[in-house]
Amino acid sequence: MTTGPQRAKQGGGVQSVERTFELLGLMADAGGEVALSELAEKSGLPLPTIHRIMRTLVGSGYVRQQPSRRYSLGPRLIRLGETASRALGAWARPYLAELTEATGETSNMAILDGTQIVYVAQVPSQHSMRMFTEVGRRVDAHATAVGKAVMATMPPDAVTQMLSRTTMHAQTERTITTIEAMHEELARIRQQGYALDDGEQEVGVRCYAVAVPGAPAGTAISISGPEGRMARISTDEVIPLMQRLARDLAAEITVSNTA
Structure with a gap:
């Protein structure tokens, strides 16, 4: 049986995945390159949450951070x-x-x-x-x-x-x-x-x-x-x-x- 804390953890994991794909979709809709402020405005998510997700995506190669500090879709995609x-x-x-x-x-x-x-x-x-x-x-x-x-x-x-x-x-x-x-x-x-x-x-x-x-x-x-x-x-x-x-x-x- 799945306990309450386990369910909460699973739900949070699913939510993180949904947010990640939402941000990638917003980047694609914007032409592949955006600033964090643009993602915050379009998604309604807090900036710290967006920054954490983008940092993970950058580390895995799915997103790149430009010298201008804007973010673009990465080559692994x-x-x-x-x-x-x-x-x-x-x-x-x-x-x-x-x-x-x-x-x-x-x-x-x-x-x-x-x-x-x-x-x-x-x-x-x-x-x-x-x-x-x-x-x-x-x-x-x-x-x-x-x-x-x-x-x-x-x-x-x-x-x-x-x-x-x-x-x-x-x-x-x-x-x-x-x-x-x-x-x-x-x-x-x-x-x-x-x-x-x-x-x-x-x-x-x-x-x-x-x-x-x-x-x-x-x-x-x-x-x-x-x-x-x-x-x-x-x-x-x-x-x-x-x-x-x-x-x-x-x-x-x-x-x-x-x-």
């Missing part, structure tokens, strides 16, 4: 992120394969990392002319369907804060380049249930994307192909399929995380 991305990609491939088989076009899974989208899985089209995005490639979120699909699930203030950290430069003449226009676009995405990249990342390429509900790190799946072929795909048919696959994938990830 890279290995964790790469491993998590590979696992997420492995879970996604059967669902992406079903999507590619149904549409004939390349399907992808991507996650949000800061202001960029990182592609973690792909099932290519069998067409000789097809879209190919290297797994691991990073692109600016504002110019992609997957990025917009993820941003549409975020609170507007968080979107504004995120986009304020990037120049939102134009990839093509169709790229959305202002925060105000992006908020209008995200409102349309929330209403229609999917995001569209119509030549915004690359001229002549169209992409549809939907967010994976409840998945980690802001995740979306997409199909992409030449504009001419993609124009013949019925959104009334493919979007419900993508939404169903996204829900099924989210359910599998949730089960795997709780097993």
